Amino acid sequence: MTIERKPAKPKKCRVAACGATFVPSRMGQAVCSPACAIIDGPRHAPKARKALADIERKDIKVRKEKLKSRADHAKDTQQAFNEWVRLRDSDLPCVSCGRHHDGQYHAGHYRTVAANPAIRFEPLNTHKQCAPCNNHKSGDIVNYRIELVKRIGAEAVEWLEGPHEAKKYTIEQLKAMTAEYRAKTRELKKEQAA
Numbered sequence: 001m002t003i004e005r006k007p008a009k010p011k012k013c014r015v016a017a018c019g020a021t022f023v024p025s026r027m028g029q030a031v032c033s034p035a036c037a038i039i040d041g042p043r044h045a046p047k048a049r050k051a052l053a054d055i056e057r058k059d060i061k062v063r064k065e066k067l068k069s070r071a072d073h074a075k076d077t078q079q080a081f082n083e084w085v086r087l088r089d090s091d092l093p094c095v096s097c098g099r100h101h102d103g104q105y106h107a108g109h110y111r112t113v114a115a116n117p118a119i120r121f122e123p124l125n126t127h128k129q130c131a132p133c134n135n136h137k138s139g140d141i142v143n144y145r146i147e148l149v150k151r152i153g154a155e156a157v158e159w160l161e162g163p164h165e166a167k168k169y170t171i172e173q174l175k176a177m178t179a180e181y182r183a184k185t186r187e188l189k190k191e192q193a194a
Helices: 034-067 070-088 131-136 141-152 154-161 171-193
Strands: 105-109 126-130
Touching: 070 105, 070 126, 070 171, 105 131, 126 131, 126 141, 141 154
Parallel strands: none
Antiparallel strands: 105 126
């Protein structure tokens, strides 16, 4: 059984100066000859350059990701976690001074990351805190604790103050936590926008 092909319909050459009519010999052919193709070629150069730049950017991103250390991944996770905390507590005042203002807010840790790295990503340990309290008053820990007891209860505060087993997160765990907190942040943004 043989399949008969329809003959190609004549087309007009895309090069305006040529304007010749030709029968395409392959699909997608838009010019009549190699000479017209050379004239038409520069029209595609910006698209080609953009495609090559996109490929190069993706390649660089992949190579940078491979070079990241565990500490770099922990930093990414911390940024995603802190953003989520600030958004979660966006309607609440500063945990230490209790005021609302237009300044910068941080994700202030009750037990600092340096003092207790095991609970650095613990949501109960981190709350929205104004920059002056966090930076200039070392977290204003006395007032932080008073407000924390009101927010999460004395039992939870005592748990935070207690000993915690050290955690050494793997790169995969850190990547998963980063993705989780970014997803939670997107969800909160959608809820607040609605």
